[in-house]
Amino acid sequence: VAITSTAGSAVPAMHSQYNILRTVGEVAVKTIFPLLIVVGTMANVFLFFHNVSPILTGLRMRPTHTILAHLAVANSLVLFSTGIPHVMVTFVLRKSLSSIECKLVYYVRLVARSTTMCSTCVLSTFRYLILVPRGPGTAMLRGRAPKATGPVCGTCWVFSALWSMSISVIMTSPRDINVDNYTQLRGFCSHSTSTAGITYLWSAPDAMFFVLMGWTSGSMMLLLQKHRQRVQHVHTTSQYHKSPPETRATHTVLMLVVTFVLFYMLNSIIPFYMAAYWGYSLQLIRVSSVLGSCFPTVGPFLLILRDP
Template sequence: MAASDVAVGIIFLSQTVVGALGNSSLLLHYLVLYFTGYRVRHTDLILQHMFVANLLTLLCRGVPQTVAAFGVKDFLSDFGCKLLFYLHRVGRGVSIGSTCLLSVFQAIKISPADSSCSGLKVKSPKYIGFSIYLSWILYLLVNIMIISHMTGKRRNNNITSMKDYGYCSSVHPDKTSQSLYAVLLTFPDALCVGLMLWASSSMVLILHRHKQRMQHVHKTRSLRSSPESRATKTILLLVSTFVFFYTLSCIFQVCVIVIYNPHWLLVKMGAIVAGSFPALSPFLLMSRDSSASRLSLSGIRNRKIPNVRRNV
């Protein structure tokens, strides 16, 4: 086994273990709160689904990549390859959708009372559950096409039209199918990224205007101490990190698709970059406070509401 393979395997293993621990710990935290009847914020439902999607993304790509990097060959059947790639794509898509929904909801929440979004402030919490489940359904349907392209490596070693991913392979589709497949996969992601950029720009503008107004107001709580401001800055950090890694991931994916026989290092680097945001996002949320994120954990009310579940 080459030293480079061992190094790549250690990176995949570290990324998967650390990311899975971070996402599962926060997900477990929310489940405990749910079953003990604490009242938390509306955005917590979005975060719960984000953590589930992140776990799918990390485990369905990180585990087989780690096993393959440490020298285990042809350990997945055709069905296993199709299932893992499909779940990975669904998890990745829902992670994008959750981040988008989180940023849009926060932009609406902190918008001024006289803005065009004022009417959505009351209505938006009612549609959070519908929106997140619609995201799951959308990506479950869109990514069905990947099932026909992915296959195991056991019976396809002599086929020249295969693209090697280390532990699985994909069949080169014809140009028409490839174009349709690329559009179907890219359009929802591009739409989510566009909405995130719009929401982030709106939040930055709102915070800037609010800061200017507060400079002329004395004996008023500063912007830094505002819970809404802290939550907004946390989401801005999350979105900016996502856009950075998503852009890098897209560059690697385009290179892998365009190049007929891409180098194994290019494929591995693309997989590492794709798993970076799911692995880092829970720690970005927790980094806003020494104990836990203000957004995700300090939204809990100090009082316990008996026999009352969260209203989303």
């Protein structure tokens, strides 16, 4: 009888500890997310004006300035569109987004997120063209690349806008779903169709950008290694050798790509998990929003401090 009583009292204790840990986790996510939104937005605003400042001073913008300005705008829109549902849930809980508002916010988020990936891919490709040795096949690309950065970044926006239309249409408001799901989502927008289909459709263009970023990043690493081996004997007598600007800029781009891929992979686990189990979790949605806001927040600081 004593053993049964002890076992019976242990179950509520474990359940109580689980609730405490869950509450602490929810508070941590609710605290970290607004901080990321505010800090990330300020960093992207600074990054944008830092890269467009040559225009204000009458100087000529470098190609990287153009790419980073587009990246800063896309990052800001990602943070803004991600933060709106959370602001509505936290401060205006009784007024959830309508279906049209859900579609609009989700559309902006998809466009900005895809443009962020595309701009990072353009930056990686441009840095590769600058780093690649001169030759008959690369001379034309190296000459046209600086002039093409603006149109290519504009193409990123157009491509993202067109591709995201089909996905954002199937978003629905929590007002239009059943009571159980509304209680679970508590004001968050959801998909009106299969989550698995949305996840795969969402990831289709990402694979193309990932392949291109992986190829350019791997090629840059090989070029840096070969360059280091060639000039190593020149600097053997110098104890304090500083990396040239080209190498530092390439390292910055590689760090940016690695940071993007890391947070993207972590954030992609959650949609695939929900797609596999055919269900939503409020806590997972919040964690996904935090992970989705990490790169738009961390990336600008990396670019500001190292300035490729």
